[in-house]
Amino acid sequence: MLLLLACVGPKVPPLPDAVDTGYAASVVEGVGDAPPRPCPAPDDLYTDDCVVRYDLELAEEDLATMRATYDAAVASCATVATEVLRAVHPATLRYGDQTLAVGLRLKGNPCTFLAGGKMQFRVDLDHVDPTSEFHGVTSLNLESANYDPTLVKNGLALAVFRDVDGLVAPDANHAAVYINGAFYGVFENVEQINGTFLENHFDEPDGNLYWFIWNGHFGSLETNTDIGDTSDWDAMEALVNATPGTVSSEEFGPRFRELVDVDQLLLVFAAEAVVPQTDGVWAGSANCYLYNEPGRGFVYLPWDLDSAFTQPPAELCPACGTLPDTVDADPITFITGRGPAAKWRAWDLLMAIPEERARYLVALRRVLDEAFDPATLVARHEATLARIEPYVQDDPFVDRALYDAENAELLAFYEERRAFMEGWLEAER
Numbered sequence: 001m002l003l004l005l006a007c008v009g010p011k012v013p014p015l016p017d018a019v020d021t022g023y024a025a026s027v028v029e030g031v032g033d034a035p036p037r038p039c040p041a042p043d044d045l046y047t048d049d050c051v052v053r054y055d056l057e058l059a060e061e062d063l064a065t066m067r068a069t070y071d072a073a074v075a076s077c078a079t080v081a082t083e084v085l086r087a088v089h090p091a092t093l094r095y096g097d098q099t100l101a102v103g104l105r106l107k108g109n110p111c112t113f114l115a116g117g118k119m120q121f122r123v124d125l126d127h128v129d130p131t132s133e134f135h136g137v138t139s140l141n142l143e144s145a146n147y148d149p150t151l152v153k154n155g156l157a158l159a160v161f162r163d164v165d166g167l168v169a170p171d172a173n174h175a176a177v178y179i180n181g182a183f184y185g186v187f188e189n190v191e192q193i194n195g196t197f198l199e200n201h202f203d204e205p206d207g208n209l210y211w212f213i214w215n216g217h218f219g220s221l222e223t224n225t226d227i228g229d230t231s232d233w234d235a236m237e238a239l240v241n242a243t244p245g246t247v248s249s250e251e252f253g254p255r256f257r258e259l260v261d262v263d264q265l266l267l268v269f270a271a272e273a274v275v276p277q278t279d280g281v282w283a284g285s286a287n288c289y290l291y292n293e294p295g296r297g298f299v300y301l302p303w304d305l306d307s308a309f310t311q312p313p314a315e316l317c318p319a320c321g322t323l324p325d326t327v328d329a330d331p332i333t334f335i336t337g338r339g340p341a342a343k344w345r346a347w348d349l350l351m352a353i354p355e356e357r358a359r360y361l362v363a364l365r366r367v368l369d370e371a372f373d374p375a376t377l378v379a380r381h382e383a384t385l386a387r388i389e390p391y392v393q394d395d396p397f398v399d400r401a402l403y404d405a406e407n408a409e410l411l412a413f414y415e416e417r418r419a420f421m422e423g424w425l426e427a428e429r
Helices: 060-075 153-163 195-201 231-242 249-259 262-274 345-351 354-371 374-394 400-428
Strands: 051-057 089-095 098-107 120-124 139-143 172-179 182-191 208-213 218-221 288-293 297-302
Touching (some): 051 120, 051 374, 060 089, 098 139, 139 172, 153 172, 153 182, 153 262, 153 297, 172 374, 182 374, 208 231, 231 249, 262 297, 262 345, 345 354, 354 400
Antiparallel strands (some): 089 098, 098 120, 120 139, 139 182, 208 218, 208 288, 288 297
């Protein structure tokens, strides 16, 4: 089973004594309802001024099975088979006055699960009816990784990408999740990248979408699977791997541009570098999608940004190895430190071409000017914290002291990172 190495988060506070800590305790009794939402059930599931509410109902034995699977992964993540971890359980989603039969499964890297930790979920809205859409989407992606005590990194980082003209990135806000009538916790509610995402965000949505695992050296075809034609991916990989062996460095640049929207790639890598996204392809790790838009070529779609901005303290991430500081992460040479990190060969080949390197420096400038104003980022961050505060107070998985400390560090980070980037670009002039 291929695993993406990510951080192991902090210990969660113990559950109240009155709560049974067996498998069914993933629904925490006695917590009580979270306060009313500012907008109860908006048509836009990802509106950025609202904490949406999702009520999930499923058989208690299925819930116990999910918790048992989670706990088995904590004990030995490598022994939990993918088909067991991703087993889909029938459930019902209630959203306002709407009800839908759905499939519910665990999500996340099992090697980052914590004893007693919060389960993350994907809700397949088209599980029963493959043609079904719900408010324009077919999946709900409920994120609350143990290694992100801030609860906000995905949404804040994705907003930076969306603020850069020419980049496409998922929408995100927060959701209060209830299971079988009890408040379970607050989650980042992140738009899933899939075929429906392509229809919502691209003029030409019928191309091949790949889940890109650089460390695993493969792209998993996510759309057009009935056809299964991956010759576009194979051509790109063959070119990258053949350079500078049987394909000269001089040939690589123009041939790569025939297959990939290189200007978009450089721009999204610049956004990853500025943020920085320490678990993305730019940093030598993994986590992105590549979409081959007809008539355009491959474009890079950022994903899984709960490791963006600041690194967790090393003691909170024993599986990560040595994590370098990110305030002064070099936009070209930074390596994440997670697992067998190595830059994608295509990145190294592009940076060896003076014209492409120069374009990348221009892209860094654009990202800073369009999307990385510290005052704007702080205001957005503080507004998000205020919006989720009532739910954080009732979330039994939140270590309040750690939550406050990590968010304080993140709030200070934006100005420090901007100052470093300005100095770095000035030195490169």
